[in-house]
Amino acid sequence: MRERSWTAQRIYMLIGYAAAAAALFCAPLYLSDFRLNLLAKFLAFAIVALGLDLIWGYTGILSLGHGVFFGLGAYAMAMYLKLEASGDKLPDFMGWSGLANLPWFWKPFESFWFAAAAGIAIPALLALVLGFFTFRNRIKGVYFTILTQALVIITTTLFIGQQALTGGTNGLTGFTTVLGYPIGSPDTKRMLFWVTGAVLLAVYLMCRYIVGSRLGKVLRAIRDGENRARFIGYNPASYQIFVFVVSAALAGIGGMLFVLHVGIISPSMMAIVPSIEMVLWVAIGGRGTLIGAAAGAVLLNYAKSSFSESYPDAWLFFLGGLFVVVVVFLPKGAVGLLGKIKWPKRRRTGHEQQVRHSAV
């Protein structure tokens, strides 16, 4: 297993990756501005999907609360954008709600870099606290999942309820510039696309490193048998907290980039339905494979944007049906389906094939 042989298949795979990466980075050359912006949004979602795959696919913990982490990242960036758009004045919605002064916790968000750091740190911190109080007491499986769903509900009600501080149901929008560049101009959009692509690549490589390290093996071991891992001497709680924090931070990064592309964030974008849709991205692409999760996010959102605009009602039927089909018939997602195809010129045994796929 350790020796890496340059089999033909491996070379094809590398060429495929390189071609995909090149096609992605050259996308501004052949996509319209509108399409490019859409693709950029999907890439931001792919970052969220990678994080979700780490915790669900590799560690076996299902979080339905990633909409919150995504939303917190998005709000952090949106607060900066809102302040920059408002200039010296108070953001418009605060005035409508009768606020006279900028709340203290808004002040530091005048700095882009503070906002960017907060967009990672705040979701990570929330995940750390929640993870500490759940995993430490071995609250896991379904119980954890339900708690994360409750987290979504209370966060959205809180954001809607605190109209003066968060913009309420409407959320934050009406942005003009980012770091002084007009946010809507094609040049800025292109730059943001490249930034998102680069961040996605970096995140992908980081996840790959984590998954391939011994820590990644321990994560899978915890998924297989948490107690067994405990009796070997690992403390599953610290590993679970770690992976929860990392994946929350990634969701935060995805949220920040999302706001930069889309120009709005509201509580409905972090509610129950979007949170669970994120899980579907991973499920459909293939949980436990990084490429699958990222591809699932892009593909499903592509289908959604092309399908739901013309047939919004049928889309919900389709989405619901997809959940059922993927869970019941394709537990390994699209990647699992590809894995079942018999590759020619392969001399490995069927068993080793299986092993290799799980290690991707």
Place this chain on the structure above:
Amino acid sequence: MSSKSVILQCKEVSVEFDGFKAVTGMNLELARGELRFLIGPNGAGKTTVLDVICGKVKPVSGKVLFQGKTELTRRKEHQIAELGVGRKFQAPSIFPSLTVMENLEISMRQQRGLLAALRARMTREDEQRLKDQLQMIGLERKGAWRAGGLSHGEKQWLEIGMLLLQEPQVLLLDEPVAGMTDKETHKTGELLRQIAAKRSVVVVEHDMEFVRNFASKVTVMHEGRLLREGTMEEVQRDARVAEVYLGKRRVELDVSRSTA
């Protein structure tokens, strides 16, 4: 016995499950390098004693001293494992989606912290150790297999191999030959001999034939209490033991055969 040669000491350990007394005032002393068998009829509390030692079950009273000083009942499971107490459960529990090699790799004695695991690199010595261990448990040709695809006996050996790589000072084995064929049982016996040469081992066992193959001390438990301690002959000659346990010897033997 001086405290130096005693590695593990259970003092007046009692366990209750919702009012049911599973173990009452159990005492057990294990010397360094000793191989000890823990026998007794079903429900005698043998497995519960192992559970207390490895931290899975907290006793209502009593102490478990490791190396004469460390109180195990106040530690968490993973800390106890780190201190050097290894535990094998009755059903084979390996990590089915990891390969055999990966199972061994994460079991190896090493730093168990997050950062250490993130940075861990396989050295040549590590690799050699894993290969040697693979050889010892007879799975050298199946290193790249998914552990879930192994046979029942192979899983048991893999688990023993994982425990050995942990390099525990005390090894707790719960019915290591249950459900094995005669051939597999024999091989496991050989493994056990090799293991016991280097460390202290407690084995819970039902199969009397298997126990008789080893000339070592036997502890008999009955209804949560210590009944008798001594060599196999001494124990067999004891009237009370015969009454509660060996009187049912035929039945026990039948059970061990039927599960084989």
Place this chain on the structure above:
Amino acid sequence: MEITIIQLFNGLSVSSILLLIALGLAITFGLMNVINMAHGELIMIGAYSTYLTQTIFSSYLPSSMFNAYFILAIPISFMIAFAFGLLLEGTLIRFLYGRPLDSLLATWGIALMLQQLARTIFGAPNVAVKSPAWLDGGLKLMDGVVLPYKRLFIIGLVALTLIIMFFYIYRSNAGRRMRAVMQNRDMAACLGISTRRVDAMTFAIGSGIAGIAGCALTLIGPIGPALGTYYIVDAFMVVVLGGVGKLIGTIFGALGIGLTNTMFEYWTTASLGKVLVFLCIVAFLQWRPKGLVAMKTRALD
């Protein structure tokens, strides 16, 4: 004094609704370990069944009989939700036993489709169900304290459902078979119990109770396709808090969440109250990670 009584009564009323919803979950989740996210939609189905019953009564039957419709609506809601549950179990749930997280995702997909179906049939706007005249008004306890009959009726309905369920599960042969299958499936099968039939029945009963809950909810306010989603997470929290596998835990869980929720919402705001309740639940689970009533096992995982 009056305020205390009213708050207490409100808390009790909220608890009773939560309990009615959570009872169905306690069966499907607690006994079968299936996370049925479509439970909320079964409630919605029960509510629309009541709406249909009312519509039929007002269109085809003399108006003097209208007030009786609600008595009929309860069993009708139960039966329709029961039938849906049977269908759901037979076509989907039975492939998902032993995979709780997958059952959650698949049933969520079903929930999405059922909501959309309701939107297609009944339209997206909420519809109002006119409650029978004998439930208007309230019981006057003292000056300023009037307990609405509707709320009292719901509390009574929950108590009745609870008693029937208790006798069914713990005192009837069918209930004994059900408990046998849930505790040791293989052993029960060996003893000649048809586990397939018991599974289907158990799930359907849980669904039927959701139908009753839906019927009760029509008394409180207008109903819409997304009716179930407002309550479902709270109801799951009740089961988590109460502990899995025993009805008594569910009762205390519902009382705990219902009363604290009303209390906090009275002291603070609705949104802040929810946050505080959540924090209380997490804090409580620090003390008892498996909920109020937990069952111990010797299994490793």
